[in-house]
Amino acid sequence: MGIFSKPSFNSDKKREFPEGLWQKCPSCAEMIHNLDLVQNFRVCPKCDHHMTQTAHERLEMLLDVGSFEEHDANLVSVDTLKFTGMASYTDRLKSYQKKTGLKDAVISGLGAIDGQRVSIAVMDFNFIAATMGSVVGEKLTRAVERATRERLPVIIVSASGGARMYEGVLSLLQMAKTCGALALHAQARLPYISVLTHPTTGGVSASFATVGDIIMAEPKAMIGFAGPRVIKETTHQDLPPDFQTAEFLEDHGLVDMIVHRKKMRETLGELLGYLAPAK
């Protein structure tokens, strides 16, 4: 069990053990000890339900020990619009920064999988539902540009409630910015693997997340553009029970493969073997 024998980065204190020691599986209601849950990559040992992993946990799970080198770690969001609603954007940012220990909703940098170097970015749903504002868009764009410059594959692990409306059109335009960077990366014939995790919706699903050379999804992850409630209100249609799940999207031809979290590192390694440009 090499991965957990020593931490590959020492960025954080004890975030893995928040309030209680036990957590209830949202799918089967099994009580699971936090230690077991983290050891099991936050997959329920009883029913295989994939729960939200933090970005740091995901990176530790995917990358070779000690290989991760974080970039753009200090970028923070600003309240450009001076958004005045029920809660101010600045207050929201502060409270999520405190709660998660993160500066914003994505961690990015360089690392290696089975010795193959990659530029990688992982979204963290715990931070304002990993909505994409300027910081998320900028860090992803830089991760892609870094890959183009250094001729590396890009892996982006998505999970997002969509665009961050506190940043208005600026957040919308991050969709164009990230896709633009990927256009140049693609023109350089470099591989991009998009990993969709629960949930990937709205402006993130409608931008970088769905233009991968390979699109991989975790089992039962909810993936879609519009929320099911909005669709029901608009169309009064009955929606199939598995609507907008990874399985539904594999059936309908969007997702290349559904990969169990425990197989993800291995599968990414294998894919890179086919896609990574020969050195």
Place this chain on the structure above:
Amino acid sequence: MKLQPLEFEKPIVELEEKLADLKKHSRANDINFDTEVRRMEGKLEDTKRAIYENLTAWQRVQIARHNARPFALDYLQLSFTNFLELHGDRLFAEDRAMPGGFATISGRKCVVIGHQKGRELKENLKRNFGCANPEGYRKALRLMRLAEKFGLPFVSLIDTPGAYPGLGSEERHISEAIAVNLREMMVLRTPTVAVVIGEGGSGGALGIAVADRVLMLENAYYSVISPEGCAAILWKHRKHAPEAAAALKLTARDLFEMGLIDGIIPEPLGGAHQNHAAAIANLKTAVSRALDELTPIPHDELLARRYEKFRRFGEFAGDA
């Protein structure tokens, strides 16, 4: 055509009615009320300016959604000439929410696509209220490729509440259709101009709006989410849409000041629906000028500038 006045236009309508009464009274009784008429006309003009020159974001949203406003096909037929419609995405269907084809503007041949709304129910059902399915975005991509291949500039006219939220739309991957356009428009080797003519609703608008010049009509709006949607989430009720509209900074002026769009096309006083001819002429002038500026630029430079423009978008702190 009698226009349905908007709530904030009531003072104008009242004055117009009073003025009409006075004129009628004057004629009927053969009394000269000229001084009074002139005074009231002045007051009407002042009231119009006071209202129309200080429109709130929410009032502009209402003007942008006005069903008497010129729609994409009005511009296509009048700002442009010789519109030759092309149908279908060659994959699944023809999306009538997004008509497109060849058209000529000030003597310049282009490929044009736009979101189209209907003025009444029947037309709206045909046009799906301006909400395109994946087929619309894929047809747009097909037309972009055609433009690129035959060296024609590509123009898009944006007027949508958003991409269509439906079962079929999701089954056929509306997300992917939009995302692919975002990627491909960035590297399309021909000049591109996008004009938000009414509603610029979120990803459905952006899906045809990655362009060398992004222009907005004066009363159009462009937003990451509808004011009602934003209000429902952040204010817990849709009735707060006016506050949400202000907070989102979605007007042409706000976005121009933030450097997120390249220009504003003026509308006649009171909005494009008050005077179609003026709006149509203004759009023609602005699009023609943009194409004049863009056409001589070599493609490599054009693409580099386009990338640079979108690359700059973002406000943050903490860079080393």
